Structure formats: structure tokens, C-alpha cells
Amino acid sequence: MSAPVVTTTSGRVRGEEADKVIRFRAIPYAAAPVGALRFAAPAPAPAWAGIRDATRPGPTAPQGPRRLVPGLDIASILGTGWVPGPEYLTVDVWSPDTGTTGLPVMVFIHGGGFLAGSGSAPAYDGTRFAQSGVVLVTINYRVGAEGFLPVPGGETNIGLRDQIAALRWVRANAAAFGGDPDKVTVFGESAGAMSISCLLGSPLAAGLFHRAIIESGHTEMVRPEAQATLLTNHLAKALGIPADADGFRSTTTEELVAAQQALQLPGNCPDLRDPFGHEQAYGITPFLPVVCDEVLPRHPGTAIARGAGADIDVVVGTCREEMNLYMASGAVDSFDEQSAVTQLSAYHPDAAAVLDAHGLGTDGRHPGTVLVDTLTDLVFRIPARRLATGHAGRTYLYEFAWRSPACDGRLGACHGLELPFVFDTLPTATGPQGLAGEHPPQSIADHLHSAWTDFATTGDPGWPRYGEDRLLLHVDTAPSMRPDDTPLP
Numbered sequence: 001m002s003a004p005v006v007t008t009t010s011g012r013v014r015g016e017e018a019d020k021v022i023r024f025r026a027i028p029y030a031a032a033p034v035g036a037l038r039f040a041a042p043a044p045a046p047a048w049a050g051i052r053d054a055t056r057p058g059p060t061a062p063q064g065p066r067r068l069v070p071g072l073d074i075a076s077i078l079g080t081g082w083v084p085g086p087e088y089l090t091v092d093v094w095s096p097d098t099g100t101t102g103l104p105v106m107v108f109i110h111g112g113g114f115l116a117g118s119g120s121a122p123a124y125d126g127t128r129f130a131q132s133g134v135v136l137v138t139i140n141y142r143v144g145a146e147g148f149l150p151v152p153g154g155e156t157n158i159g160l161r162d163q164i165a166a167l168r169w170v171r172a173n174a175a176a177f178g179g180d181p182d183k184v185t186v187f188g189e190s191a192g193a194m195s196i197s198c199l200l201g202s203p204l205a206a207g208l209f210h211r212a213i214i215e216s217g218h219t220e221m222v223r224p225e226a227q228a229t230l231l232t233n234h235l236a237k238a239l240g241i242p243a244d245a246d247g248f249r250s251t252t253t254e255e256l257v258a259a260q261q262a263l264q265l266p267g268n269c270p271d272l273r274d275p276f277g278h279e280q281a282y283g284i285t286p287f288l289p290v291v292c293d294e295v296l297p298r299h300p301g302t303a304i305a306r307g308a309g310a311d312i313d314v315v316v317g318t319c320r321e322e323m324n325l326y327m328a329s330g331a332v333d334s335f336d337e338q339s340a341v342t343q344l345s346a347y348h349p350d351a352a353a354v355l356d357a358h359g360l361g362t363d364g365r366h367p368g369t370v371l372v373d374t375l376t377d378l379v380f381r382i383p384a385r386r387l388a389t390g391h392a393g394r395t396y397l398y399e400f401a402w403r404s405p406a407c408d409g410r411l412g413a414c415h416g417l418e419l420p421f422v423f424d425t426l427p428t429a430t431g432p433q434g435l436a437g438e439h440p441p442q443s444i445a446d447h448l449h450s451a452w453t454d455f456a457t458t459g460d461p462g463w464p465r466y467g468e469d470r471l472l473l474h475v476d477t478a479p480s481m482r483p484d485d486t487p488l489p
Helices: 127-131 144-148 158-177 191-200 225-239 245-249 253-262 300-305 337-345 351-357 367-390 442-458
Strands: 005-007 012-014 016-018 021-028 051-053 090-095 103-109 135-139 179-189 211-215 313-319 395-400 471-475 480-483
Touching (some): 005 158, 090 127, 090 158, 103 158, 103 191, 103 442, 127 135, 135 158, 158 179, 179 191, 179 442, 191 211, 191 300, 211 442, 225 245, 225 253, 300 367, 313 367, 313 442, 337 351, 337 367, 351 367, 367 395, 442 471
Parallel strands (some): 103 179, 179 211, 211 313, 313 395, 395 471
Antiparallel strands (some): 005 012, 021 090, 090 135, 471 480
16 A cells, blocks of 8 residues: 655645554644744744655654653653754644545644653554544644743744644644544643643634643643743843843753753742742743733633633543652652741742641641642642633533552652543553553543543533532543532632
């Protein structure tokens, strides 16, 4: 059988058939962001003559080395790191049949703390989605300073602009791969889900997608412009350059990546708390979307509360023990009551009161465990519930509760654990150092993968909407409907 060829808006691409689906790798949706296009909005991908080979993975966005958890391999969901090359604003596409029409389209936006990640990470293989009748698209976008640092003379929210450009590419090219451009579901996890929450409230993304699945994300991880500008000036000073676009373009990519990595070392990042004492990222990452421009003219939570995205069906969910991923090394055991308060005080103005409400000082509860539970609520669960209650359209809520046995059980139902289940790619996360441990239950993958596919196809994931009764889908070996016990201050 001859290799499949599809005509896109920039030219023809040749893919390959495998496992009864057709796959295309590293198709540019925008021009390479080099030279004058650094710190600039994405430009259209240049046309090419002939047939472009699209059978091999391409470069990834510039990023530093992955932060490792001892004894845990997270390459399945973060990728193997920076693969250098100028053409990294690309998409991968899996299709059941490029000769058909009207298939639902799903576009995945990867996570990585706005600092790292790749749409071609092993767990994001789209084969099972294509076998389920979906055109699956994964994207790369600019991360770190290149994607989320507001620079005078350059653009703002560049990573979000990249995602919008990719969605425009999908709309223009979905039919060529058998998809329906009017049936696009965007889904993502962590920074990808935070991004989708922003896009729900962005006027520039209106009409580009019709359903959304937000895994461990919400609208509240965005920065005020003043704090973002403080970060810009701090990074420019560290590099010894003017704090403008020409200054940052004068640095090499390698120099910039090294400088942004240094920001994550203790004492190297400026105080990014807002005037009310909140640090929106809780120290996870210095880089966030910024409320300041035509992408985010107002806070996305405010926009959604005022009706933005009301015509979009939304699934929102979190993992039961999100912050365990960040504490799986056993660091949780080192906290006492005072150090737990000190740690949280760096990000929250009422640290002691919030920790007390979560049981600090209660007999039998370790202070480190209380801190982790509190951060799970503050960073993920509570803001996700506020998004679910604030969205005016049809909304469905889930909680992933199956506990991974990895890291001697310390991982539990941690951040990102649902991903290989959603994609039905459990072998990528299975093994002695795998995120899902040795024997993850295939039944959960069957259930979640089908729910995501059904939602993209019909708008119904298979469980009741989230409403006044606050019922959610509790995802474990035996999924069930349960009342949501998350407090909503």
C-alpha cells in the first residue's frame, strides 16, 4: 500500500499507516520562531514544494532538563526533553481514514508547568483515539521565557497565541484528515488545561473549538501584569541585557534556557506575590499567562463568569492527591508545624489559618501530609470547582482517585496520573519506575478513553452534569457518582 499523502494549507505531506490508522508527524502550523520571530506572534507556516515527509518526530520547544523524582520515570508524560531544531511549532495528527469526512476532532495541549513538555511524549500517542473514530491532534507551543514572558517591543502571551494559531490551523485543515472543523474538542492537562481555561475566556479563541476537557486546570493560574513585568526585569538583569525584545533576541536560546532554569533555584526568583499576598503558581513555575492584552483583556475567570464560553460544553476534573507528584521524593516527612506554615506563607497570606482548617496540629496527622493536602486544594481542586460552578454552559466534573503504587505508594492519585489512562497508552507508564506502577487496571483506561471519545462525539461523557447537587464522577477501579466534598470558600 502506498504511503498516504494529504494536502494541507502549506503543501502536501506524506504520513504512514500503522496499527490500522494513519499518522503524520511534525507538520508546521507556524513559521520557525527564530531571528525577528522570537518574542513575536506566530507567523504563518511558509509553503513548500513537493511532498514533505511527515513520518518522523520533529524538534521540541526549547526547555531545560526535566526535574526528576527519584525512582520515577515521568518521560511518558513530559517527553525526553529539548530536541533542538528551529521548526518546532508543529502538530502530530492521527486519523482513522483520510478519505472520509465528518469525524470528530480532538486537539491535545500538553502540560509541563509552562516550562517544558512536548506533544509527542509517549503517553500522547493518538493511535487509540484514531482507532476509536477520532482525528487526534497534538501540538507544540513556546514555553518558558520564549512563550510566557511579556517583553516590551515583543508580543505578550506568546504561548497562548501559538495555541490559537494551531487551532486555526486545525480549523483550516481538519477536513483534509477526515475531520469536521465544526466538531473540535480541545483537551489538556496541567499547564495545557490552564491554557484551555484561558482560551475559554479569550475573545481571540472564540469559534475555534466547541467542547473542552480541562484536566487539573482552571482560570486562576494567571499573573497580573505588574508581577510579570517584575519577572521580565529580573531575568534581563540576570542576563545583562536591556529588558526589551531586542535585548532578549540578542541572547542565544541556550543562554535564555539556562537563565530561566536558574530562576527555579532557591532564592533566585523575585517575589511574585500580588498586592494581596498571593503567588498564583505557588512556586511551581515562574512563567504564567498574563492578563494584559487582546488575548486576555480581562481575567479569564471574570470573562467566563460573564458568559464567555457559555456555548462550549466543558468537562473539568482533578486528581485526588495532585501534589503528591511534587512530594514523592519523601520531602513531605521533613516538615514540622512551623516549617509547613513557613512554606505556605511564601505563596498565601493566610497560611496558618488555611493549614489549621485542613487539620494542622490534629493528633495523628503529619504536618507534611497536611501541607500536601492543603496545596492540592489551593492549587488545583478548589479553583477547578470554581471554574465548574462559574461556567454558564453544560459542565461535567470528575475526580481521578485510583492510587498508583509507585514510589512505595507515596505517589497515590497524583498530578498527571490520568493521562495514560485517557490515551489508553498504559504501557508507556507501566513498570518498576512507571508513573502507574507495575499493574495498572486496564478497566479504568477503557472507561476514561471511552468517556473522552463519547464527549468529543456527542457532548455527553456518560455521567450527569455538575449542578446544585454537586455530583461528580469518582474514577477508581469501579467508577461511581459521588457528592463533591471539596470546600468552596
